Amino acid sequence: MGTGKRGLITAAVAVVCAVTVLAAPGTAFAVSAAPEPSPTPSATPSAVPAKDLEAVRKRLERLYHDAAVATDAYNAAEEKAREQNAALVKLAQRIAGVRAELEELKKRAGAAAAAQYRVGGLPPEAHLMLSDDPTRFLDGTGRILQGQRATKGLIRETARTQEDLEQYERDATAQWKKLEANRKAKASARKRVEQQIAAAEKLESELEKDEIERLAELERAAARTAHDAWLDSGILDAIQGEASERGRKAVEFATAQIGLPYEWGAEGPESYDCSGLTSRAWEKAGVPVPRTSQEQWRQLRRIGIEDMRPGDLIIYHEDASHVGMYVGDGAIVHAPRPGRTVTVAGAGSMPILGVVRPDAD
Known part of the structure; x- marks a missing residue:
């Protein structure tokens, strides 16, 4: 992959972006944003060493992952309750x-x-x-x-x-x-x-302002490292799929939600969790899909990563506890976790379990 394209992709997924309408099926949305400036080292030494902050980052990652698993269980129960009531x-x-x-x-x-x-x-x-x-x-x-x-x-x-x-x-x-x-x-x-979110928020509340900034940079760095490793595999050169008409509509809806807050159990219109965003986007495109990321993984047609196209759903982690929508050029739009907003990220920034296609023929 050329360094120019690689640099463009890295810049596109490193920040919360402004998104324009897709020009045609298969074309990724255009991004107009500059890379974030490198953080300026704090003049005052932090109370928490970098090594300990990395441990905090991993602890937060586990807490929010467990919250995502519990959110999926709640969403599944909510969906089942609606069916049982009907x-x-x-x-x-x-x-x-x-x-x-x-x-x-x-x-x-x-x-x-x-x-x-x-x-x-x-x-x-x-x-x-x-x-x-x-x-x-x-x-x-x-x-x-x-x-x-x-x-x-x-x-x-x-x-x-x-x-x-x-x-x-x-x-x-x-x-x-x-x-x-x-x-x-x-x-x-x-x-x-x-309980999981409260524990994570308590952990974060104990940090000083400069520690929170350093922690955020550690999170971005970990995501960039994982995504760069994914790009280094050359996989992006093999992904040439063009979005279907319904896939284009799903991407347009999902990217229009950028900046809205994450809220567990939410399906819009003012906030979303990860599967709430993807299920609502595909519903707006005329294709009903399961409510949870685990059911999306279980019920929808699975395809190879090299065959994916904009609109397809990338399922993350071994327990299928997170989902994002592929939008092209190695990027996804997703609702990350509590305290974050719907945003663009690198498709390889988290461990990929597989890819599913809601509008499979």
Whole structure:
């Protein structure tokens, strides 16, 4: 790879950028920004040595990673709760409909029984003797037989409807139990997220201002080192895919969110978590995708890194706990973590698990 292109890519992903509209499918967004100036060494020695700050950085990385895992669990529980609520609503509607049908059948059965009682008090021979017209008697007898058959059918239909009602009620009870269990799982996941973020924020609050600045530079340096190693593999020369029409729309939406804050569990429009951003972007492009990064990895079509194109989703870490959207030229747009905003980063700045394509043919 030429040093000129390499320098352009590094500059593009090192800062929060201003993004223009994609010119055509497959073309990465244009970036107009200058590289960050090198930090000026602090005049006052920091209370925390560089070696210890690196340990702090790694500790924060673990805490925010664990928060991301818990966030995925919370999002999955939230999604499941929505599905279970919808299923309960449908079951309730069915139960109400079946109960109304059952009431109507009971009324019809009661009316049929009353009619049978009125005409069935005398034996057929007595009706024949009392009838002036044998033909009318025979017609009446036929109608009685038809009524008896109809009544038996009504009884069978009522019994089936009663069985349906009981089954729907059992299904609703089971669904309710699942919903309650899922609510507990969601509450537990929420607690884990809040604990991890609180621990990270406490750790950061103990740092001095210059230490926070040095820590931020350590984070950027670690990301650059990882991304440069990825670029050194020559992989970017093999990635020539052009965005599909829907992929272009997804990228346009995702990049338009740059600068909005990360918030765990958020799906917009004012804040996002990582999978909230990617799922909403693809929804806006007309392609529904799973809500969580783990489900995106599990359910969407996997493709080779060399075959990816703008709009594809890059899944990170062995546990698929983070996701970003590839936008071309070795860059992604993603919602990083609490305390950060939606931004552009190097695609290789985190350990890549794989790539998935929401609009696979």
